[in-house]
Amino acid sequence: MADTKKKKQILPRTPMPEQAPEVRRTNFEEVTLGYDMEMAVAEANRCLQCKKPFCVAGCPVEVNIKDFIKHVQERDIVSAYKAIMATNSLPAVCGRVCPQENQCEGACILGKKGEPVAIGRLERFVADTFAADDACQELSGKDECPLVREDLKVACIGSGPSSLTVAAYLSTKGIKVSMFEALHEPGGVLIYGIPEFRLPKSIVHREINALKEHEVEINTNWVGGRTVTVQDLFDQGYKAVFIGVGAGLPRFLKLPGENFIGVYSANEYLTRVNLGRAYDFPEHDTPVIRGRKVTVLGAGNVAMDAARTALRLGAEEVTIVYRRTQEEMPARKEEIHHALEEGVQLNLLASPTEFLGDEKGNLRGLKVQRMQLGEPDDSGRRRPVPIEGDTFEIETDLSVIAVGTGPNKILLDATPDLGLNKWGYVQVDEETGETSIPNVFAGGDIVTGAATVILAMGAGRRAAKEIAKRLL
Template structure:
């Protein structure tokens, strides 16, 4: 299927026919959602139900098709945003998906979980010039990708003639998949190595199905497989085999996208009590191992009073999961105010609709266990906001004498993660930061080891899906340049 160029006659004609105020007077579409009482019955019911064709056509008409589309400046993977939206407007839905897939390996994923409000939509003409709500770029991306999948007419990007050069992607999260998609299009023999038993990384174990159904991830992965990407599961690079061993087997380029799977805790008294677990374990057991099922082989702690510590998207995922597991009270405890929460506004809204409670400007200082060693209460302290820290958010300051107890029989700690240490510890000569991240050239994503590139959380320490994908694309671009000049002796 051919992809229309940005300067084709139909687009020029469309601009001329739609000049004036008509577009700017159309109200932004609202995403249809399942009712809260219905959606909290199951972990597997997706909350957002997608735009209808009529809604997508109306929203696409809002796009001004700017000559200099600033929205694209906010997209880490460089999607031709006006290009795919204008295809929706002219009812060429399949071609809209084709435009998306020229630069994005995971459009149905990104349309659901990317923070468009901080990226492409933040750069939209409507916000920048008119101070109005931006075009719903994320909703339209999801519409086009879902239409393609449900129509059965899948577009696969063109793949170059094979170079015969083998490259490895370590980790099958969004960064590794993005890298693999670009490299296979360039003609490389790509193998993705995944430590777990399913492909998808954080897309599978970290994001609940009420936000991102597994079937959506599976189709995106299957498209990569059809393009020629190979996948190996239950394979831990650095333990199962080292990079040197893979190099001896013929791999000439490596991309490390192994993520940040090492949970952080707060190191406060009582933290070793039963019923206190990381968000990583909590979400992985439910999302990947089916712990929400009554007969699960790997069950997870359930409770009437569940406290989730943190204010990011992972905290929202955890507290909303607790509600679906039957918690009577599912409570967010966050040390800053709601305005400082890094979670998406939509996720906070959904959590509140579902009956989750928010204790902001509050911080745990101790966990209290019962005689059996199971957590029963959390001692918290009120906080006040001080001066901004290096992130630009105001620092929380404890309020003396403000401690009090809240009941909790399960506590989920979602205060961040650290990089997976296996690769950094297993590669001799690899430069690693004091935080355990792999040091790379910010432009090329190459590490201190020639031929070894890295991106996503293993470099950033914690990032969005789309930023990780952008790293994968950049690494693929520069690895291709490197391998074209690759010497016969391989990595030095």
């Protein structure tokens, strides 16, 4: 007898509306426009509701993806939000900037034979659609939170994703949290690093405003290790300290001509444009060089952000210079796709050897060595090897170096008892996030080196749970 049981047809992903490339490359508004309810329900209905949801294991904070998507299928946004917030304090952020293709969506069963469920897009939809009644509900998804106790004080040095997670978790448990941020605006890399067209500042401000309403004290222009030290905080009665200062020290290539006018680190370039609002000069008084022919050195997400920013600032030509091929580029596939759509060019298997300048000290070009791929290195990627005698020059008046970051030593030098690893990052207990100093915790890039927002949040959550366990 023939098997009459029909297999469920695997439908393609529900497309997300976005600005046309020729339009968005001229503005700093968000590229992707988000789902409406009908789109979200259609995409949620693709979910197989697996008995063993591998997507959850693929999520660094183990969001109950199966349940929240089920609630979206039922158009119950309140329940969907609560399901996400049980483990993820920043769903509107994560839905936009997490590398879902390597995490939850990468583990989705549908991805084996077709396209995985658009988990990130659905998470974003839920977070953007949910309307909280108060700060407690916004930060925790719960209807009630304990009153904040002034006698239980915890300090966060830094205000990026790991510290925001700590503050949200502890404040909704009734613990008083104070944050100390070196810059003039809280949010860390979410504000100074990620461009408006990928993560609107209003999304970050929504989270920060909810923290303020929940009695989290936010102090800006306080430099950890200078304006305030870990010992200062304990002397002031804080019961625990969380260090979430990121890894904001730029790495340079140490090439001849690196000091020419027109050579930026990606940190400075993006901070000027994002935090300093240089894209709105002279309405905001932070200047930035608007290059005509721009080169970006590197191929990660930061490099893509810098390249796409340069286009929006009016560059005629923007080129990514990378020593491997497109297949090895570490940036998210979506970011590479958007960059290419917008007109960013790739100069691959090419490694810079010298910056060239004019008699006034201005950058005029880049000398480049042609490469080929050899045997795999420690990262598993094939090692780039120079092709003897094959060099060329690229005309450029603005070059942005986006080849990674390191730990800023100001706070580390001021805290000599803090255990560091051989790379200069803070050593912590993997289960609790506690450092070598009792009741001092750390998480995010200052522990792992440059990584993802969601990994920083996961570290913040682990530390916050341990702090709450000890204090309550």
